[in-house]
Amino acid sequence: MVKQTIQIFARVKPTVRKQQQGIYSIDEDEKLTPSLEIILPRDLADGFVNNKRESYRFKFQRIFDQNEKQETIFENIAKPVAESVLAGYNGTIFAYGQTGSGKTFTITGGAERYSDRGIIPRTLSYIFEQLQKDSSKIYTTHISYLEIYNECGYDLLDPRHEASSLEDLPKVTILEDPDQNIHLKNLSLHLATTEEEALNLLFLGDTNRMIAETPMNQASTRSHCIFTIHLSSKEPGSATVRQAKLHLVDLAGSERVAKTGVGGQLLTEAKYINLSLHYLEQVIIALSEKHRSHIPYRNSMMTSVLRDSLGGNCMTTMIATLSLEKRNIDESISTCRFAQRVALIKNEAVLNEEIDPRLMIIRLQKEIQELKDELAIVTGEQRTEALTEAELLQLEKRITSFLEDQDPESKLEVGADMRKIHHCFHYLKKLLNDKKIHGTSIASSEIKDQNSQEPLKEEEYKKLRDILQQRDNEINILVTMLKKEKKKAQDALHVSSMDRSELRRSQSSPFPPGNPEGPRMLPPSAPTQAPDSSTSQYRSSLLHGKTGMKEEMSFGRQEAFEIFKRDHADSVTIEDSKQILKQRFSEAKALGESINEARIKIGRLKEEITQRHVQQVAQGISESTPVPLTPDLLEEKLRSQLQEEKRRYKAMFTHLKALKVEIEHLQLLMDKAKVKLQKEFEAWWAEEATSLQVNSPAVNSLNHMKPFPQTPESQHERSQLLSSKSDIYARKILPSPGPLLHSQEQSSPSTPLEDRIPERPVSSVPLTGDSQTDSDILAFIKARQSILQRTGQCTFPGSSSRAMVKGR
Numbered sequence: 001m002v003k004q005t006i007q008i009f010a011r012v013k014p015t016v017r018k019q020q021q022g023i024y025s026i027d028e029d030e031k032l033t034p035s036l037e038i039i040l041p042r043d044l045a046d047g048f049v050n051n052k053r054e055s056y057r058f059k060f061q062r063i064f065d066q067n068e069k070q071e072t073i074f075e076n077i078a079k080p081v082a083e084s085v086l087a088g089y090n091g092t093i094f095a096y097g098q099t100g101s102g103k104t105f106t107i108t109g110g111a112e113r114y115s116d117r118g119i120i121p122r123t124l125s126y127i128f129e130q131l132q133k134d135s136s137k138i139y140t141t142h143i144s145y146l147e148i149y150n151e152c153g154y155d156l157l158d159p160r161h162e163a164s165s166l167e168d169l170p171k172v173t174i175l176e177d178p179d180q181n182i183h184l185k186n187l188s189l190h191l192a193t194t195e196e197e198a199l200n201l202l203f204l205g206d207t208n209r210m211i212a213e214t215p216m217n218q219a220s221t222r223s224h225c226i227f228t229i230h231l232s233s234k235e236p237g238s239a240t241v242r243q244a245k246l247h248l249v250d251l252a253g254s255e256r257v258a259k260t261g262v263g264g265q266l267l268t269e270a271k272y273i274n275l276s277l278h279y280l281e282q283v284i285i286a287l288s289e290k291h292r293s294h295i296p297y298r299n300s301m302m303t304s305v306l307r308d309s310l311g312g313n314c315m316t317t318m319i320a321t322l323s324l325e326k327r328n329i330d331e332s333i334s335t336c337r338f339a340q341r342v343a344l345i346k347n348e349a350v351l352n353e354e355i356d357p358r359l360m361i362i363r364l365q366k367e368i369q370e371l372k373d374e375l376a377i378v379t380g381e382q383r384t385e386a387l388t389e390a391e392l393l394q395l396e397k398r399i400t401s402f403l404e405d406q407d408p409e410s411k412l413e414v415g416a417d418m419r420k421i422h423h424c425f426h427y428l429k430k431l432l433n434d435k436k437i438h439g440t441s442i443a444s445s446e447i448k449d450q451n452s453q454e455p456l457k458e459e460e461y462k463k464l465r466d467i468l469q470q471r472d473n474e475i476n477i478l479v480t481m482l483k484k485e486k487k488k489a490q491d492a493l494h495v496s497s498m499d500r501s502e503l504r505r506s507q508s509s510p511f512p513p514g515n516p517e518g519p520r521m522l523p524p525s526a527p528t529q530a531p532d533s534s535t536s537q538y539r540s541s542l543l544h545g546k547t548g549m550k551e552e553m554s555f556g557r558q559e560a561f562e563i564f565k566r567d568h569a570d571s572v573t574i575e576d577s578k579q580i581l582k583q584r585f586s587e588a589k590a591l592g593e594s595i596n597e598a599r600i601k602i603g604r605l606k607e608e609i610t611q612r613h614v615q616q617v618a619q620g621i622s623e624s625t626p627v628p629l630t631p632d633l634l635e636e637k638l639r640s641q642l643q644e645e646k647r648r649y650k651a652m653f654t655h656l657k658a659l660k661v662e663i664e665h666l667q668l669l670m671d672k673a674k675v676k677l678q679k680e681f682e683a684w685w686a687e688e689a690t691s692l693q694v695n696s697p698a699v700n701s702l703n704h705m706k707p708f709p710q711t712p713e714s715q716h717e718r719s720q721l722l723s724s725k726s727d728i729y730a731r732k733i734l735p736s737p738g739p740l741l742h743s744q745e746q747s748s749p750s751t752p753l754e755d756r757i758p759e760r761p762v763s764s765v766p767l768t769g770d771s772q773t774d775s776d777i778l779a780f781i782k783a784r785q786s787i788l789q790r791t792g793q794c795t796f797p798g799s800s801s802r803a804m805v806k807g808r
């Protein structure tokens, strides 16, 4: 048993403005427990007559300042927890803080850079790496992803998410057994055998969460998300199973009401907006007070689910995320105060070992049989009569199944009966002799067969060559047809280059199977092999399913989507991700080639060494001198070259493996961004349609391309109308930071680049209205855009942020 208080860490989010930095200081001098001092700005502190404190000091296990990397957070916070989970203890990491303080960034990660991936993907990577290394146990990993919104639980991995709205899905409910263990009904557990599968589940859940979110239900700030890794392990042959759970929790925003400094309310305990956080606080208070017998876990779903993590059988860690800007001072102090209380809670983690009853029964049955046999030998029980036909037959059956059993631990149990033991030996001998004779006859008949087939070969070969030629011709014809069709479709539809390449993405592996430069050149175990089809199926089904995509789309709508996409900040991000992906692909390709070269070289060196041996022996025989005992210099040189090449091979192989994980991650990020773009377009389109109805006289005039009057008043009116609308967009669409890495074009000898970069369709938008209405809306959008361009304003959501990105 491990007794431990909940570990608390603080992480400060980078502030945009420099001058905000005087607000806090981190004192690392006190070696064991560093402290964070929050300094109250004068104008806020002055409001207090009776309580004129100027600063507050809070102790944490460790404080991570603005510039700390995700890698550092993982190494210091999550890795130790992951290690104890691997050892069989439960673990929980939860992020607590106001909205925008970096909870999601810390737990899941940022949406743009691979290096921004958070605790969940890094922990998955680490756990699967460790499992692979440890062959002494058999491990099984399952994933579940629960969202709690408004006291209701939703399974984010429920496949029905695609078809139904959130409200129609079966709710996850809590069941308590007589031992007060919590069970979650309707929460699905998904087996994940690789890191990639687990990562897919994470992105599936996140996308489901995003899709379900509406402006009315801002789930991402008001709901709690619990990503759980269920790990079970067992030693081969043992009946004891260890089970451990790791909860990675992204809590709802901790903001409270009465967020002002007026009237002395600042720094007094204000009420949570989120009720379940209020209950969480009650549980924490109850736990941190001594001699409290009743802990109100049952008041809310979240505290029930996390019951073990709070004052129970779990190693728990809290990350207080802080956005230390002046306007957030009170929230930050609340967060730190909450953490101080949490730090008082003691947990007692125990190893979760269970005996598997099925395995136990088998083991006991075996033991009984062995004891019976021993007893028979000791008592000298003799049997004189011969074995019956049936007994013999049964014995032979047992021998056969024993021989067929691949398990090295399997035993042939016949009991302590000498007649049976003897018969076994006889039977085995017979089998062995039969096999020998049979084996020789097979070998000789094979030779005969080969000889008789010899004249056939030439004919067969010719036939195959003809068929091949014929197929080649057929393929050529088909390819030409396809090309024509494609060109026709492109001309007609004005599909943007992005979407065109996306449509080609039917093979979503880093190396499409048809690519001759791809994995075929690598050894069969190479990690660059196309990811299993389930992954790609998952991805394309995700995109198709999520967005309800259909192939057709009215011209008007399609064009509007192009405009929307062009001006949306996220499309810059998508473009950047695409560039990075291209770069990674070409890196992976080059690496694959180098690996292959190294492999060939290793083979050649081995060959040379063997040759050298043969030479020496031959020389020894011909000159009848013994092989020299002194080391052969040339051979040594070859050997050291071989070692070096092997090292290089291994290093490249590891790099390639990491590259593959990165590519997979980037693809998933891009998918998510595309689904988001699509979703926002739909919302925007609906707004435009409504707006068209409201302003139809204006539209009519626009439709007829009458120039919009250029008087300053009318311009003002117009921009007022639009800015009120873009407020709505601003709330829905967060500006994204801009491009990140440089790109590098990939060159390929055979295939055009886009053909080889897996893309997924995103462009098609479900048809709602008829094409006439759609083109009306488009005309409205375009006319307005041209007016605003002339007056130098922005028309589209995200367009201002795009301008900002460009300007950076």
Ligand code: ADP
Binding pocket: 012, 013, 014, 066, 097, 098, 099, 100, 101, 102, 103, 104, 105, 106, 110, 111, 221, 253, 321
């Ligand atoms: P929360 O989940 O607490 O509401 P987010 O994790 O969504 O907050 O963070 C808000 C924004 O700040 C996001 O755009 C995120 O990328 C950014 N952000 C948060 N923490 C960091 C950090 N440590 N470094 C860089 N960006 C961050």
Ligand code: MG
Binding pocket: 103, 104, 105, 220, 221, 250
């Ligand atoms: Mg969040």
